[in-house]
Amino acid sequence: xxxxxxxxxxxxxxxxxxxxxFQGVTKILSNMPEDFKLPIILCLHRLKHVRNGFVxxxxxxxxxxxxxxxxxxxxxxxxxxxxxxxxxxxxELGHTFSLSTENMVNNSRPAIDITLxxxxxxxxxxxxGILLSGxxxxxxxxxxxxxxxxxxTIVQDPIECMIDTMPTAALAVTEIDHVLxxxxxxxxxxxxxxxxx
Amino acid sequence: MFEHTFLPYxxxxxxxxxxxxxxxxxxxxxxxxxxxxxxxxxxxxxxxILRIMDMHNLTLxxxxxxxxxxxxxxxxxxxxxxxxxxxxxxxxxxxxxxxxDIIPAILLNHKSFRxxxxxxxxxxxxxSMAIMLKEMGILNDTxxxxxxxxxxxxxxxxxxxxxxxxMELNNKNYIRYQGTSSLDEYYTIENGKAIMDKSLLNNVSxxxxxxxxxxxxxxxxxxxxxxxxxYFNQNLQNExxxxxxxxxxxxxxxxxGSKESLIWCDxxxxxxxxxxxxxxxxxxxD
Numbered sequence: 001x002x003x004x005x006x007x008x009x010x011x012x013x014x015x016x017x018x019x020x021x022f023q024g025v026t027k028i029l030s031n032m033p034e035d036f037k038l039p040i041i042l043c044l045h046r047l048k049h050v051r052n053g054f055v056x057x058x059x060x061x062x063x064x065x066x067x068x069x070x071x072x073x074x075x076x077x078x079x080x081x082x083x084x085x086x087x088x089x090x091x092e093l094g095h096t097f098s099l100s101t102e103n104m105v106n107n108s109r110p111a112i113d114i115t116l117x118x119x120x121x122x123x124x125x126x127x128x129g130i131l132l133s134g135x136x137x138x139x140x141x142x143x144x145x146x147x148x149x150x151x152x153t154i155v156q157d158p159i160e161c162m163i164d165t166m167p168t169a170a171l172a173v174t175e176i177d178h179v180l181x182x183x184x185x186x187x188x189x190x191x192x193x194x195x196x197x
Numbered sequence: 198m199f200e201h202t203f204l205p206y207x208x209x210x211x212x213x214x215x216x217x218x219x220x221x222x223x224x225x226x227x228x229x230x231x232x233x234x235x236x237x238x239x240x241x242x243x244x245x246i247l248r249i250m251d252m253h254n255l256t257l258x259x260x261x262x263x264x265x266x267x268x269x270x271x272x273x274x275x276x277x278x279x280x281x282x283x284x285x286x287x288x289x290x291x292x293x294x295x296x297x298d299i300i301p302a303i304l305l306n307h308k309s310f311r312x313x314x315x316x317x318x319x320x321x322x323x324x325s326m327a328i329m330l331k332e333m334g335i336l337n338d339t340x341x342x343x344x345x346x347x348x349x350x351x352x353x354x355x356x357x358x359x360x361x362x363x364m365e366l367n368n369k370n371y372i373r374y375q376g377t378s379s380l381d382e383y384y385t386i387e388n389g390k391a392i393m394d395k396s397l398l399n400n401v402s403x404x405x406x407x408x409x410x411x412x413x414x415x416x417x418x419x420x421x422x423x424x425x426x427x428y429f430n431q432n433l434q435n436e437x438x439x440x441x442x443x444x445x446x447x448x449x450x451x452x453x454g455s456k457e458s459l460i461w462c463d464x465x466x467x468x469x470x471x472x473x474x475x476x477x478x479x480x481x482x483d
Contacts, residue, residue, distance in 0.1 A: 072238075
């Protein structure tokens, strides 16, 4: 059943989220097989001064290895990367990460716009961007950028979001390919993974 | 002039600049001003250039012309193209390790010792270090050299003057660090500015030095370079680490940011990891 008409051209998935996204993210990760064929890059708003605990909390139900990347670390498939506290996370040409302590963007560091924007630049039409529940507009411009570069965009259905400001803002500024509930995002990603078999 | 922390990012993020134009900019800077940004990390360098063009309302051609012909503009450009966002006692757990483990280990073998803050920016970490050493009672047994490529930011560090609103975060960090005093013992507030106690800088000398083009100028027991090399690509990180290695006494310490790593660099085997969480390394081979 190929509902979403996916092929194996995609190279990475980036997921942005803020308030109310934790449950959705853990549910998505817990449903991914350990041989998932793409890297999943997470940029989630988090407390700036709490460095530890988030990876552990996300890892409880995930079969995929989750880490906070080091600066200039190479991006690998079947891995989940979480933007570390108090750093912006960028993707570089050559598929490595870069960290930065630049000013907050959208009152956030890490800022979802920065991660999405640099990922869109590097992966072009081979990127899938997913934006979940959240209470500010971070990520909307990044989704527009993914759209302009030919990537695929998904937002969590605002009806399902604890706080729908973030997906609603993205829907207001750009065309979003799919508005999906978390369970359907999971189906989308499973179908995507099957395209690589 | 350098305190516009707000940037209208929303229209900025949509702009792009070609790699070949970025290369032209770095070449021009290298020829005219003797700084080399060729091996800076692309993503942040591009954001900085776009930000400068946006702040000064410049087209690419105008930017080229100003870099070529206006030296005062170039000083500002240098300040803006490098990232100068920092905190006092950023990562309090790191400062505790430094106080409780690293400095005591140095003191086992040395009565006095030398510290280099490489890429000290506006000086928050220099003041953090001086406060920590003062509370340990050994401030006068140390000499500190703090360097940056940007003379405007060095002036700000020397002046020890910060926006008062920044002190809230600095205070919180200090409390988490568990200092023996209270951070406000070390500054006064005047006209919305926090003015640091200058006696903290008695053994500090600030110096202009570019990690990329600069020479090795001294030997140290401890080098701090946290969240500076993240703006470099891997080749440049490699080169700078060689300079740090040469600038350290044997068994001296190198400390980088908590999300940086030495493991990819050529000379990783000349260091051992003392604390992996806080990225404290010790030179064990010449």
